[in-house]
Amino acid sequence: MIRKFTFPALLLALAYALWASADFVEIAAGIALFMFGMLCLEAGFKFFTGGPLEAALRISTDKLWKSLSFGVISTTMMQSSSLVSLITVSFVGAEMITLAAGIGIIMGANIGTTTGAWLIAGFGLKVNIAAYAMPVLVFGVLFRLRQTRAVQALGDVMLGFAFLFLGIHYMKIGFEAFQSSFDLSAYAIAGFLGVVVYTAIGMLITVIMQSSHATLLIIITALAAGQVSYENALALAIGANLGSTITIVLGSLSSNIGGKRLAAFHVLFNLITALFAMLFITQLAGLVDTLAITFGIPADDALLKLALFHSLFNILGVMGFAAFVARIESVLQRLINAHPQGSQYPQFLFPDALETPATAVNAVSKEVEHLLENAFGLLAHGVSLRRQTIDSEDSLSKAVQQTRRIFLIDVDDDYEASIKGLHTDIIAFIASAQSRESNASANERLFELRRASRSIVEAVKAMKHLHKNLRRHGLSANPAVRARYDQIRLQIAQLLREIRKALREEPGELVVLSLDVARLEQEKIGKQLLLDLDDAIRQRKIPVSIVTSVMNDEDYAQSIGDSLLRALAILRSAGWRPSSESLALSNEDINELLEK
Amino acid sequence: MKAKKLLKRLGEFLDADEKTQYREFTATKKILKALKEKEDTLKEQLLITLDAQERSAIQTKLDVIYAQRKKGVERVKQLKELERSGDGDAKDK
Numbered sequence: 001m002i003r004k005f006t007f008p009a010l011l012l013a014l015a016y017a018l019w020a021s022a023d024f025v026e027i028a029a030g031i032a033l034f035m036f037g038m039l040c041l042e043a044g045f046k047f048f049t050g051g052p053l054e055a056a057l058r059i060s061t062d063k064l065w066k067s068l069s070f071g072v073i074s075t076t077m078m079q080s081s082s083l084v085s086l087i088t089v090s091f092v093g094a095e096m097i098t099l100a101a102g103i104g105i106i107m108g109a110n111i112g113t114t115t116g117a118w119l120i121a122g123f124g125l126k127v128n129i130a131a132y133a134m135p136v137l138v139f140g141v142l143f144r145l146r147q148t149r150a151v152q153a154l155g156d157v158m159l160g161f162a163f164l165f166l167g168i169h170y171m172k173i174g175f176e177a178f179q180s181s182f183d184l185s186a187y188a189i190a191g192f193l194g195v196v197v198y199t200a201i202g203m204l205i206t207v208i209m210q211s212s213h214a215t216l217l218i219i220i221t222a223l224a225a226g227q228v229s230y231e232n233a234l235a236l237a238i239g240a241n242l243g244s245t246i247t248i249v250l251g252s253l254s255s256n257i258g259g260k261r262l263a264a265f266h267v268l269f270n271l272i273t274a275l276f277a278m279l280f281i282t283q284l285a286g287l288v289d290t291l292a293i294t295f296g297i298p299a300d301d302a303l304l305k306l307a308l309f310h311s312l313f314n315i316l317g318v319m320g321f322a323a324f325v326a327r328i329e330s331v332l333q334r335l336i337n338a339h340p341q342g343s344q345y346p347q348f349l350f351p352d353a354l355e356t357p358a359t360a361v362n363a364v365s366k367e368v369e370h371l372l373e374n375a376f377g378l379l380a381h382g383v384s385l386r387r388q389t390i391d392s393e394d395s396l397s398k399a400v401q402q403t404r405r406i407f408l409i410d411v412d413d414d415y416e417a418s419i420k421g422l423h424t425d426i427i428a429f430i431a432s433a434q435s436r437e438s439n440a441s442a443n444e445r446l447f448e449l450r451r452a453s454r455s456i457v458e459a460v461k462a463m464k465h466l467h468k469n470l471r472r473h474g475l476s477a478n479p480a481v482r483a484r485y486d487q488i489r490l491q492i493a494q495l496l497r498e499i500r501k502a503l504r505e506e507p508g509e510l511v512v513l514s515l516d517v518a519r520l521e522q523e524k525i526g527k528q529l530l531l532d533l534d535d536a537i538r539q540r541k542i543p544v545s546i547v548t549s550v551m552n553d554e555d556y557a558q559s560i561g562d563s564l565l566r567a568l569a570i571l572r573s574a575g576w577r578p579s580s581e582s583l584a585l586s587n588e589d590i591n592e593l594l595e596k
Numbered sequence: 597m598k599a600k601k602l603l604k605r606l607g608e609f610l611d612a613d614e615k616t617q618y619r620e621f622t623a624t625k626k627i628l629k630a631l632k633e634k635e636d637t638l639k640e641q642l643l644i645t646l647d648a649q650e651r652s653a654i655q656t657k658l659d660v661i662y663a664q665r666k667k668g669v670e671r672v673k674q675l676k677e678l679e680r681s682g683d684g685d686a687k688d689k
Contacts, residue, residue, distance in 0.1 A: 509627050510634070517660045524656070582620075582671045583627060583664045593659055 026174030034167025044156030061101035071108020081113035090355035093259035094362045114311040121303035133165035175225035188229040198232040202239020212244035242274045261332040273317030349429045357442035360433035374418040382463040383489040411464040452570035459563035466556040480541035522561040
């Protein structure tokens with residue numbers, strides 16, 4: 001009920017404030033332009049995340065200094081720690097980078113985001129920044145109107161910077177005018193109470209605006225206009241840092257366990273850093289004064305000193321945490337665990353995996369493997385063998401021959417429970433990923449993975465038909481009939497074992513090529529089955545009424561094999577490989593080998 | 597120096613097709629080497645395996661690898677031919 005009226009009430013209050021004060025209009029317009037600039041920047045940079053950003057993320061994972069540097073550089077370039085944090089959450093969620101690497105990037109992003117304060121304090125308020133914004137705006141619009149998507153994205157980035165500059169300019173004018181009519185500095189609170197109150201205010205502003213950059217802009221312009229005291233501005237900056245965790249916490253709500261762990265670290269890092277800065281604010285301010293002299297910052301330049309303070313407490317925080325990354329990672333993994341969820345539910349398809357094309361492809365690939373895992377259980381039980389038997393080194397032909405009971409499973413029910421829903425979720429996720437900004441290779445891969453998912457479903461459907469006859473004739477008293485069905489069960493069991501082996505190996509060309517052996521084996525067994533069947537018919541060992549069933553079931557077994565091998569080849573190919581494509585055996589090559 | 601670098605880049609851009617072929621050539625050579633190693637290991641295994649069923653399974657693997665390597669060697673020859681004919685065309689011009 002309260003929620004329903006909060007937003008309209010906020011709008012009304014804002015409308016009244018805009019109507020009542022012309023100076024407030026300037027300030028509010030400045031904030032709005034600044035935030036619009038950030039949205040444009042995010043939209044522009046998101047286009048480029050399909051390539052260089054992802055490649056850089058992957059190679060920046062092995063060492064802490066690399067992930068830290070990546071966080072600093074990317075956030076400095078994009079001027080948005082939220083975008084870097086959200087992408088990092090999606091990469092950790094999709095298991096493309098480790099939690100430790102994600103922690104490094106988040107820490108780096110915390111340092112990188114402080115460059116915004118330097119930009120505003122050192123450049124934005126000291127020169128006529130609007131003069132720079134205008135030409136960038138003109139070029140940005142021109143680029144935005146072009147047909148090529150990359151040029152459009154570049155236009156978005158330019159527009160983003162132009163609006164950021166304009167926002168700073170309007171805020172500056174607004175606060176200067178505001179100063180003459182209203183003096184906020186009268187509300188300055190000294191001492192530790194002031195630190196607590198202003199930290200809370202800084203946090204609240206950041207939570208409302210969802211941007212620590214925008215809060216810093218307000219703090220610096222207010223400080224420049226003398227509306228807040230230097231001490232209170234320091235506390236506001238601490239609050240802005242703390243408030244920025246909300247974005248990543250909100251982003252991680254839809255994430256899987258990896259993303260949640262990273263969000264928990266972000267909260268922990270910002271909370272401890274903020275507490276440290278609040279408790280030692282006097283000492284830190286003293287250190288800022290000393291460093292300011294070293295860096296040649298004038299003692300009365302409160303703006304640059306604020307920027308220095310912002311950088312300093314974040315750098316100190318990183319220095320404090322850097323030594324314990326491995327320990328923090330293991331603690332987070334121990335404390336934050338996934339609630340056991342049924343295998344019928346998706347394990348990797350989370351909305352934040354849609355953030356970039358690579359994470360979407362990775363999530364779908366892992367989910368299709370999960371679908372294959374579910375199908376494996378169903379198919380193994382379908383031929384009345386336990387999963388453990390398939391996974392062991394025991395003789396499969398003995399296990400088949402020694403079967404005393406056919407598993408009475410309801411393939412239809414199992415299909416509905418563990419295959420159909422998951423397949424539908426995969427298709428829906430792929431559709432969502434394709435409707436977003438993507439690239440040709442990611443779309444191609446998603447198309448292939450959809451084919452793999454469908455092949456797995458086809459294999460299970462073939463098992464539905466095969467299992468009906470297996471229940472009737474699988475343990476037939478007629479030795480010839482039993483022998484035929486044993487052969488069919490063995491054919492599927494051997495294939496399942498090969499698939500399990502291939503799944504344990506890393507994707508690559510050799511694994512894909514090794515699947516040709518399974519294909520040849522399948523063809524050999526199929527051919528032998530037909531020869532044996534002909535022989536059994538000639539010698540009247542099998543009643544004619546059962547012959548057609550055996551023939552149909554052999555077709556189903558063949559279809560299961562073909563479908564699973566097709567799916568596995570896609571899963572293990574990891575994209576188009578010209579060399580393995582030209583070396584893989586065609587149907588004619590397989591037939592030629594069979595003739596031998 | 598800068599102009600030379602730019603011209604080299606432009607040349608690379610225009611020869612994208614050749615570059616793809618070269619990449620396929622090196623990738624195929626690499627995989628042929630890996631297959632040869634696998635073939636040698638399997639041959640050694642075949643020498644010490646007595647069980648008929650296991651021997652048959654190893655022989656199937658060997659047959660497949662032999663067929664794949666044969667295709668690979670042919671593809672490498674083709675790519676070399678293409679490279680040579682490309683050079684020839686360039687010289688004719």
